[in-house]
Amino acid sequence: MDMKKKLFIGGEWVEGSSYKDLLSPYDREVVAQIPSATEKETEQAVVSAFKARKELGKLPAHQRAEILDNVSRLLEERREEAARLISQEAAKPIQTARTEVARSIMTYKFASEEARRIKNEMINMDAAPGGEGRIAYAVREPAGVVAAITPFNFPMNLVAHKLGPAIAAGNPVILKPASQTPLSAYFIAEIFEKAGLPKGALNVITGKGSVVGEKLVTDDRISVITFTGSPEVGIALRNKAGLKKMTLELGSNSAVIIDEGVNVEEIADRLVLGSFAYQGQVCISLQRIFVHESLKQEVIDAMKKRTDRLIFGHPLDEATDISALISEDDCSRVLSWIDEAKDRGAEVVCGGTREGNGVLPTILADVPTDSSVSCEEVFGPVVHINSFSDWDQAIIEVNSSDYGLQAGVFTNDMKKAFQAAEDLEVGGVLINDIPTFRVDHMPYGGVKKSGFGREGIKYAIEEMTELKLVSFKK
Incomplete structure (x- = not known):
């Protein structure tokens, strides 16, 4: 494993201006060196994702599905390597890490399938007086750039639950993984790169929440925030996010x-x-x-x-x-x-x-x-x-x-x-x-302090798309 990682911005691997040692939670040994993004590099990621949104949005559903299918297949080929990465950075027992990788493979498969069947619908306009002589339909369009902020505990599958539906719906993503588990995120970026994703459609940046997270949540070019983490952080993000669409998964005491x-x-x-x-x-x-x-x-x-x-x-x-x-x-x-x-x-x-x-x-x-x-x-x-x-x-x-x-x-x-x-x-x-x-395909999310919005690929796609009505008058 290459010990020194790079930021993934605009389809390129970019050297960080400063680095931090990533330590194993188990024995505190150095596992890797991780770049800390500054505001400048975060801006580059936002620019790159914002630029990619037109190309990705116009990519036919079957091509988006094929990219996600490729991700699933490439991850399958490297499943043991992926499990060992999770185990090293998160101190997840290797058997449990293998289960997570198997689930991640399935999550990208579901995303590939759902990309092909995003639901558009006909509207019976004549159900209301004055609606006669009109034909109308509603289409789901990509909402725009998605900022995905993920936790340490499922560093591959919870990333898949954000990247999968975002790409399936045609949204470029900026991923900020948890500071303890960046290796899984950089690993999946390599896989997306090989899978044929257009440059800029996925950006992975590591760094302080106060620098990277702050910018992603307040920048007007970001349309959707999907966050899994603590209620305190989730509520603070929501209070700063303005009119962005948000999905918050904030924990429980089940x-x-x-x-x-x-x-x-x-x-x-x-x-x-x-x-x-x-x-x-x-x-x-x-x-x-x-x-x-x-x-x-x-x-x-x-x-x-x-x-x-x-x-x-x-x-x-x-x-x-x-x-x-x-x-x-x-x-x-x-x-x-x-x-x-x-x-x-x-x-x-x-x-x-x-x-x-x-x-x-x-x-x-x-x-x-x-x-x-x-x-x-x-x-x-x-x-x-x-x-x-x-x-x-x-x-x-x-x-x-x-x-x-x-x-x-x-x-x-x-x-x-x-x-x-x-x-x-x-x-x-x-x-x-x-x-x-x-x-990984069931609706998943909570009420009260557990957050709002639902994950599960089909349901997450609904959270990451906008409904547009088109009406024709005869």
Whole structure:
């Protein structure tokens, strides 16, 4: 791997004026040197994307589809290299990184398919008095330059969820990846370059949010902002963005309700996966479990047994289940939140301690629901188990959150399942599954502090296009 990366602007690889060392979250070794874009280079990226918008917008749908199909195929050919990159820069266990690459390949395939079927529609004008003698149709046109600001936790697939629909719809993109995970973004830029994307249609720039992000959000030549990250940053961006179209994916503290009569042994593996996959650094990580009091101890025992078997280690080790958290600060924060819950009477079932640059998978029981590990987004390997006696109360507990991304419900009672589907204040309800489930073509997004707008290629294309009416009078 070339240790020194370059900015990707206007189809060219451009030397940065200054560089920063990228350190492995696991052992703090230098992985690469990353350029920091100044305002000048950010301006070049904006100019280049703005210039490319006409050419890309006029590119026939089948050609845009073919480029995205090429991306999917080229990524398939280099899938192991891609997985190792993710693993190195994000401390994602290699098995989990391979799953992310497989999903990214599928996301670009979906984008290729959706490019061919962007929906235009006929309007029956004579449905209204005065509309007689007119033929009209509505077409979806590219909205313009898209600024994509992506997080560290899925550095390849969450990038795909922004680049895929943007290119499918004919919009040029400026991508600002998270500062800890730029390698995946530069890797995908190489692939787009080989796939035949017109110069300037994709620009990748790394640097400080206060320099790069600030310019992208305030520049009038940018039409769409798509951001995944923290609510604080998302809200600040929205307040500066003016009339730009925005999609904000801002996190969660996802919950699951487990009804009486559910077979705990059948669901325990899913619960542990949802709680601790990628160290809990997943927007829809399972953080809150509300279980009927008759099953509480059984759920605790079943989850503890499986959690105790998880192996902490180097992300590139095939046996590793759990590795380092993304930063030293996150380790300290997660441990302080666990201590706060403990001080307020929560029981530590397992974990709660530090290992290297990580926190061991932690199960807490009987957590006060106004403590940080319950009402904030932990973004670490922590889950709590609380009991309920009344179904309606469990739904109230889940809804008491400031967030509303996804929720899971395990029940054998259809009436309760439909009630939960109707009453839960979230963007997605998963019946008989954990909230940590996502496939890449489903509508995905939240309510409340979890943001607004939807991802999932077809739905993201709607967010990145403008509807134009054309009417002919006979």
